[in-house]
Amino acid sequence: MPGTALFDTVLIANRGEIAVRVIRTLRALGIRSVAVYSDADARARHVREADEAVRIGPAPATESYLSVPALLEAARRTGAQAVHPGYGFLAENAAFARACADAGLVFIGPPADAVDLMGDKIRAKETVKAAGVPVVPGSSGSGLDDEELADAAREIGMPVLLKPSAGGGGKGMRLVHEEALLAEEIAAARREARSSFGDDTLLVERWVQRPRHIEIQVFADRHGNVIHLGERECSLQRRHQKLIEEAPSVLLDEATRTAMGEAAVRAARSCGYEGAGTVEFIVPGPDPDAPAGTAPEAYYFMEMNTRLQVEHPVTELVTGLDLVEWQIRVAAGEPLPLAQEDVRLDGHAVEARICAESVQVLDGSPAFLPSGGTVLRLEEPGGPGVRVDSGLSEGVEVGSAYDPMLAKIIAYGPDRDTALRRLRGALSRTVTLGVQTNAGFLRRLLAHPRVVAGELDTGLVEREAAGFVEPEVPREVYAAAAAVRRAAVTAGGAGPGWRDPFAAGDGWRLGGTPAPLRVPLRVPGHEPVERTVPADAEVSEEAVTVTAVGRRLRFVRAGDWLGRDGDAWEVRDHDPVAAALRAAGGAGGTGSLTAPMPGTVTVVKAQEGDAVRAGDGLLVVEAMKMEHVITAPHDGTVTRIAVRQGSTVAMDEVLAVVEPLTEVAR
Template identity: 75%
Template sequence: MFDTVLVANRGEIAVRVIRTLRALGVRSVAVFSDADADARHVREADTAVRIGPAPASESYLSIEALLEAAARTGARAVHPGYGFLAENAAFARACAEAGLVFIGPSAEAISLMGDKIRAKETVKAAGVPVVPGSSGSGLTDAELIAAAREIGVPVLLKPSAGGGGKGMRLVRDAGVLADEIAAARREARASFGDDTLLVERWVDRPRHIEIQVLADGHGNVVHLGERECSLQRRHQKIIEEAPSVLLDEATRAAMGEAAVQAARSCGYRGAGTVEFIVPGGDPSSYYFMEMNTRLQVEHPVTELVTGLDLVEWQLRVAAGEHLPYEQDDITLTGHAVEARICAEDPARGFLPSGGTVLALHEPQGDGVRTDSGLTEGTEVGSLYDPMLSKVIAYGPDRPTALRRLRAALAETVTLGVQTNAGFLRRLLAHPAVVAGDLDTGLVEREADGLVPDGVPEEVYEAAAAVRLAELAPADEGWRDPFSVPSGWRLGGTPKPVGFSLRVLDPVEYTPRGTHTVTADRVAVTLDGVRHTFHRAADWVGRDGDAWHVRDHDPVAAALTGSAHAGADSLTAPMPGTVTVVKVAVGDEVVAGQSLLVVEAMKMEHVISAPHAGTVSELDVTPGTTVAMDQVLAVITPAEEETA
């Protein structure tokens, strides 16, 4: 076993890897950018090395900086986690050339399976069924359009070098293929440095099922069963579970053997995942999609049902050990479900969020595990992936695991940063999810019904209660009646104290219930019902949901242009960076025309014209960093110009 391992990643996966290194008695080395100098993975490692400024391209994606950090600390091996350079053949090759063991497959296997076009051809030759689609690499836009028309819409555009849903576009209208190809190329280039695309047939109401494989360097390959990953939003997995309720033992064995053959076809070593698309009505008809040549975000559910530590076996295989298991030795016991906690705001269309973690509670124990990179005080910015943590529940059966996970999500508190925890809790209670009747489009179809309609009154009541408590004098002696926020007036009827507040839209709210306020809780009783919230600064939260209740000053909002500055103004829907500007001052535009693109947390958001008119103001250029609700441009309506 290695004596020192460098973890070339950040956040929850770095903390997760460090935990296993500590259990094995292996010294851990963390790396960090300037943005992560006080991050949890830095605190928990045995030692840590600064590798550059905040942008990932100058730190976590810098092969030179990572190799230098390994040399400075005497590391013998590098664990890449997932994301960043985990599936980068050049990084694996550079590690080998520097005398370091890359804890993962060979550079050749990464290169082969990282190219989705070559990967499909390779596994097809090994007898693994593949999704019908385009053939050949480096297709032009015209060739992609021709292939899509030949296959017939709907089709899926996919970056050849990509993963994690980034750059993927589902196209149901052949007329928008050119625009969707351009957008997919742009996102693929930004995410992977390669804008090569392929096109595949879209299977309606499909299920996404993947097989975990484990291979050593001596020719032994086993699979560890499947994970159901059909609950997705924007092609990103948000809930995963093991095993899948769809598969019977015969189908599980057949898909497992196909995954093993796919791994053998590229000489795979280490932990990897073979992903299949499965028609929900015919699970025996499954198609290879891709192979992820790394540890997966959802690996904990496999660990819980098999009893194996996958990070430990990554390390042992990389150190040259033989797998001590035959396929018959692998058994699946019980059921596990994982929920990904992301920095995003369901009430604002799941746009990325950010901020400082002011209060944090992450459940553990009693069949519940949380993998996290957070601490109180963590700054969540727009530079890195939005996933903050994962909550995983285990039980002897699926209903128990689901119930435990819903309860754990209700316990989860992350005030200061908006997350999807409450949304995921409601999703797990959806009748189709409870019944196991899943497909990859379910979340998109049901999302609106899983987001609360407006802000509950008790949220404003709780925020007002906190403000009343802060205004009240601390002493218990005589009080000047004018200093007490009671609405008392000399010789008159008390006037209720009201507040101008805003969560989404400004409201004037006068509290009417009874309240109990402590340092970290506020309880309010309205109409005989008691509601208890966690609180921190201007945030209140319960059952996984959180609300940032700000004081609303209409004058200040008008001066800063931050209060939804009018129908003619285009504002930033999230904190991020402007990457594309398609217009200039004086340009005439039509309603719905794409004008700007804002990127945050590896997600693009297109800003379109709200109506026809002329660009009268343009306050940003490509590369401009913007805050949420910042005015980007103003479109003067056409009717005003001719009035």
Template identity: 75%
Template sequence: MFDTVLVANRGEIAVRVIRTLRSLGVRSVAVFSDADADARHVREADTAVRIGPAPAAESYLSVERLLEAAARTGAQAVHPGYGFLAENAGFARACADAGLVFIGPPAEAISLMGDKIRAKETVRAAGVPVVPGSSGSGLSDDQLADAAREIGMPVLLKPSAGGGGKGMRLVRDAERLADEIGAARREARASFGDDTLLVERWVDRPRHIEIQVLADGHGNVVHLGERECSLQRRHQKIIEEAPSVLLDEETRAAMGEAAVQAARSCGYRGAGTVEFIVPGGDPSSYYFMEMNTRLQVEHPVTELVVSIAAGAAGGLDLVEWQLRVAAGEQLPYKQGDITLTGHAIEARVCAEDPARGFLPSGGTVLRLREPEGDGIRTDSGLSEGTEVGSLYDPMLSKVIAYGPDRQTAIRKLRAALAETVTLGVQTNAGFLRRLLGHPAVVAGELDTGLVEREVDGLVSTDVPEEVYEAAAAVRLAALEPRGEGWTDPFSVPSGWRLGGTPRPVGFHLRVQDPVEYVPRGSHALTDDTVCVTLDGVRHTFHRAADWIGRDGDAWQVRDHDPVAASLTGARHAGADSLTAPMPGTVTVVKVAVGDEVSAGQSLLVVEAMKMEHVISAPHAGTVAELDVTPGTTVAMDQVLAVITPVEHPAEEEK
């Protein structure tokens, strides 16, 4: 085993790998950018090295700086985690050239499977069924569009070099192909440095099922069962579970063998995942999609259900076996020694705001409580004081539950998400809790489009009255006089007036829309909670600064000054201002001051946490102001442009 391993990643990924290194007695080296100088993974490692400024291209994606850090700390091996350079063949080769062991597959396997076009051709030759789609690499926009029309709409555009759903576009209308191909290329280029695309037939109501494989350097390859990853939003997995309720033992064995053959076809070594698309109505008709040549985010559910020979479930550590295989060890078990016991399910907690269309969020973690207990595991990179910015992936943590059956695991996970408190940053924890209670999810009737179809019923933009009651209670308590002895009646927030009827004490508050709220319940406050009894019902919230949280949801309740708000709004009287929907960076500007624009025309693109958001004209008009250029960093709600409406829209239409 190695003495020292450098972890070339950040956040919960690095924390997870460091945990296994510590259990094996291996010295861990963390790396960090300026944005992560006080991050949890930096504090938990045995040593840490600064590798550059905040932008990933100048730090976490800099092969040269990572190798310098390894040399300075005496590392013998590099673990790439499961992001950034984990599937970068050039990085794997650079490690080998520097005399370092890359804890992952050979560079040739990464290169082959990282090219989705070559990967499909390779596994097809090995007898693995693949999704019908375009053939050949380096297709032009016109060739991609022609292939899409030949396959038949709808189709899926996919970056050849990518993964994680980034750059993928589902296109149902052939008229949208040109725009969607352009957007997919931009996102692929930004995420992977390669804008090569392919197009595949879209399988209606598909299920996404993947097989975990493990291979050593001695010719042994096994699979560790499947994970159901069909609950997705924008092609990003949000809930994963093992095993899948869709597969019977015969189909599971067949898909597992196909995954093993796919791994053998590229000379794989280490932990990897073979992903399949499965028609929900016919599980036996499965198709290879791609192979992820790294450890997956969702690997904990496999660790919790796999039993080896006579061992108990939950005793497998895939990071440990990555290390052992990289160190030259042979797998000590065969396929027949592996069984699945019980059920595990995982939720990805991300920095995003469901009430604002799941736009990326940011801020400082003011209050943190992560669930624990029997059958509960939390993989996290958070701590109180963590600054969540827009430069990196939005995933903050994973909450995983294990039970003897699926119903128990779901119940435990919903309870764990209700206990999750991350105040200061909006997350999707409450949304995930509601999703897990959806009848189709409970019944196991899943497909990759379920979340998008049902999202409106799972997201509420209404603010419960008790949220305002709790916020007003905190402000009311702050007005209470402190100290002992005589109290000036004018200083007591009771509404008392000399010679008059007491007037209720009200507060101007704002979550989304401003309201004037007068508290009418009873309250009890501690340092971090506020309990309100409203209409005979008791509600308990966690609190920090202006934040109120309950059952995984959170609201930022701020004081509202109606006079100041009216003065601010006067700046753009008679015009419409376009504001940034999230903190991020402007990547595309398509207009200039004075340009005439039509309603719905794309004007700007803002990118945050590897996600693009198009800013469109709210109506026909003229660009009166343009306050940004490509590369401008913007805050949430910052004014980007002002569009003056046309004076006579009815005549313009004629």
């Protein structure tokens, strides 16, 4: 628009990969960027890449990234004219949007009233329903107490989905199959909602069997223009949190795409929207007797996210647009640069979310456990059609204070098969040593026949997850680790002067032929093993190559970490004597319950002396906004509770001890 001036300085009220992403567009527009950081992020990548960075407080988000006064003071000190909230934290906080306006700052997002309206899922459903948008059957009215929620769930019929009214991103959502579990699940959902959003108001909805999750990207300006930029399929999820997103969806034909797009535009108009937003729909699974490729007959509004979405890059790649630039221009008063008829979707894009988590098999089932540590080595992929949005760099400490997402890897191609193939290849070239990530898991997920065929639903990952997780550490990993130990021993004995062969520890013996060297090793979460060093291993500071399982394999390495094909393992030395002493002392024995991840104890249900049954919940540990229930491993008596509510715990720290019942007692 002639006469419209963009901002000179923009403060980014966020961290990690989205802050880096926004900085990139600001730099392209010639706008000065200001980053903010907590003490935990003093060395973070977004801090280094911004034109200026301001400390806003200690590590807890409530004292830094969620502190409105600290953010406004940072904007004042740096002369910022506008604030980009990214996603998460205060991105959908109407009070923050109003505080920015009161301070003379432009909030690069929708009006506060729209944030308020769509942030309340109950009011949002009522509003869009009045605008002719179909909604999922569920509870009506806000402020329902626990008994009223349970009554509404029984009236709807099981199974039902509990959802925080103020929430998003799948946090706090609980799928309940049995009426007997309603009270417990309502309490847990309220606890998570209060922790994540500061509001424990819940609603309950009918659970749609085998649903697909499809969302529409909308954009509106302050001149009355509202358009959509096509859809994204986000059906590959676990715990209601997205793992893989793609654009466009293979499910929709042109007629359905047009109808859903028009419904999304009506939803945006109904709340006086401006800027980038996403209208999310749930689509019931297809009739099993319907021909392949049949478009859905129904779709229901779930919620509207009043912010930029994590998965916006797939829309950018198929439209050729920079959505962050659009946000900035619309916030500066410019009209949308395109009309609906000018929007074109070209090719296909798929995104994988790289999260700090260890995917393990616990009690026969896959478990996604938050992880942390220092990034010792980082290799991010490139190549034709590959894009990486990342907040990582070597030497950065990944803790449990914030969301576990570290980066996004996105692949584009002229068709879906090409995009999937490029993304699988990019994930196999991803190296993050020092922190466990889900990159290898996602690579295997993307090769699943149903994923390749586009036969998706939101429960697929959890149904099929066991097939994407190695229950045991591959033998070749131990072979590579043993070779590294042998090389270290040999190097340790080298040097000028005489060498005592009996002190070398490298298997030397009379006759000159070394004895086979066996090395005791342990990967956290697995039983210790002893392995023989392979004879033809090649070890360097950067990598180790071994022949194992009939193949010659190369691993990258850093410290005790080894990586290959997107997977990573920390292989430690194992001291059987020390382990036996720990077990005898009750700190790691069969009755000890240890923290599966670093985090905070949010609930302590049991007391010392309690009689418990196998599977009873004893404690709850929260990390990266996820809860993990610690359960009794067997029938017995709680003889020790080593923590209390609010305790910060390290991975493998003893939380409680349950003494098993003797046969006589049984």
